[in-house]
Amino acid sequence: MPLQLFDAMAREGFEEVVALSDAASGARALIALHDTHAGPAFGGIRRWTYEAENAALHDALRLSRAMSRKCALLELPAGGGKVVLLEEEGLDLEAAYRAIGRAVQRLAGRFYTGPDVNTGARELAWVHAETTYVTDPGPGGPGELSACTAEGVFQGIEAALATLDGEVDWPSRTVVVQGLGAVGALLATRLQGVGARVVASEADPERVHELARSLDVEMIESGEDLAHPCDVFAPCALGGILHDLSIERLQCRVVAGAANNPLSRSHHGELLHERGILFVPDFALNTGALVRGAMFHLEGQRVPVAQVGARVRTCVEAILEAALAEQRAPSVVGVQLADDRLAAGRA
Numbered sequence: 001m002p003l004q005l006f007d008a009m010a011r012e013g014f015e016e017v018v019a020l021s022d023a024a025s026g027a028r029a030l031i032a033l034h035d036t037h038a039g040p041a042f043g044g045i046r047r048w049t050y051e052a053e054n055a056a057l058h059d060a061l062r063l064s065r066a067m068s069r070k071c072a073l074l075e076l077p078a079g080g081g082k083v084v085l086l087e088e089e090g091l092d093l094e095a096a097y098r099a100i101g102r103a104v105q106r107l108a109g110r111f112y113t114g115p116d117v118n119t120g121a122r123e124l125a126w127v128h129a130e131t132t133y134v135t136d137p138g139p140g141g142p143g144e145l146s147a148c149t150a151e152g153v154f155q156g157i158e159a160a161l162a163t164l165d166g167e168v169d170w171p172s173r174t175v176v177v178q179g180l181g182a183v184g185a186l187l188a189t190r191l192q193g194v195g196a197r198v199v200a201s202e203a204d205p206e207r208v209h210e211l212a213r214s215l216d217v218e219m220i221e222s223g224e225d226l227a228h229p230c231d232v233f234a235p236c237a238l239g240g241i242l243h244d245l246s247i248e249r250l251q252c253r254v255v256a257g258a259a260n261n262p263l264s265r266s267h268h269g270e271l272l273h274e275r276g277i278l279f280v281p282d283f284a285l286n287t288g289a290l291v292r293g294a295m296f297h298l299e300g301q302r303v304p305v306a307q308v309g310a311r312v313r314t315c316v317e318a319i320l321e322a323a324l325a326e327q328r329a330p331s332v333v334g335v336q337l338a339d340d341r342l343a344a345g346r347a
């Protein structure tokens with residue numbers, strides 16, 4: 001059913017949606033600002049092929065609201081926004097990103113943008129040519145974003161194990177890392193540094209080859225990672241991997257990784273809870289880069305990686321403590337906590 005824009009905005013508290021149509025580049029993009037009560041909105045640019053305009057709108061709204069929740073959970077003086085750029089034939093990429101840059105500049109600091117799916121250093125440099133309200137991927141920017149994400153995930157995993165067992169004792173733990181990309185490889189190194197046994201999967205053989213010299217972990221096939229017995233399964237590749245069938249196969253006590261939206265549907269968080277598996281919500285755990293970027297833009301400081309991790313850990317501890325007390329799934333408790341904070345901010 002088509003989304004009724006104003007109804008959806010009113011229901012979920014969205015402030016503004018900018019529809020950009022740039023004839024010169026062919027760019028059609030949506031900038032959704034969910035909530036700027038606590039401070040400017042933050043959110044990356046997603047370039048994607050959508051089957052219909054309505055799907056793009058749905059994505060822009062969903063993703064910007066998710067950013068608001070992340071900011072609220074981390075108690076950042078910031079809110080949620082997002083850009084979706086419709087991937088279409090004939091799109092002049094550089095001109096399209098520059099048009100987005102000009103649109104972001106017109107928002108005059110209400111919104112800061114950055115990387116997301118299909119938007120990396122090259123695209124951000126085009127946006128940066130038109131606006132300063134964008135994450136500079138170069139030396140002038142916040143830097144170490146993947147390291148901040150990896151450290152947040154590491155500290156969040158420690159918090160989860162301490163919640164379950166009262167102690168962590170890394171040398172007795174096995175962590176399966178799915179995906180040795182920018183975050184996964186750093187997480188694996190961090191875990192090895194504290195003596196944990198790391199087992200990993202990586203779908204790209206070239207990446208495995210590239211890492212062979214720097215990272216000495218036990219590799220398994222990417223289809224086998226989910227069912228590998230371990231303490232922690234850390235998804236650091238794609239979203240949507242936890243569904244009815246895969247949850248049945250898990251042989252871990254904790255699921256905690258960097259991947260955005262690993263739950264195929266929100267009720268899968270409850271299914272994990274019913275199976276006795278502690279799921280640390282991704283929207284709290286993978287916020288290290290957001291913390292670093294927002295604090296850099298708003299306060300001009302590069303918060304040290306360890307401090308970023310500690311901030312993520314505090315947030316994870318609060319969610320897990322509440323989940324334990326209420327005997328509810330952490331994914332449900334996390335959303336509730338974020339929405340309560342957003343409502344309080346508006347009030």
Ligand code: NAD
Nearest residue numbers: 146149179181182183202203204222236237258259260289
């Ligand atoms: P990346 O693209 O560098 O790494 C992902 C890796 O996973 C790639 O090497 C890819 O080959 C591998 N992969 C894909 N499918 C796989 C599979 N089925 N099995 C095993 N390996 C597979 O991405 P990244 O920056 O490391 O981010 C990882 C995840 O974390 C993504 O979901 C991303 O959205 C999320 N995330 C990243 C950051 C960040 O700071 N980079 C911040 C928040 C969230």
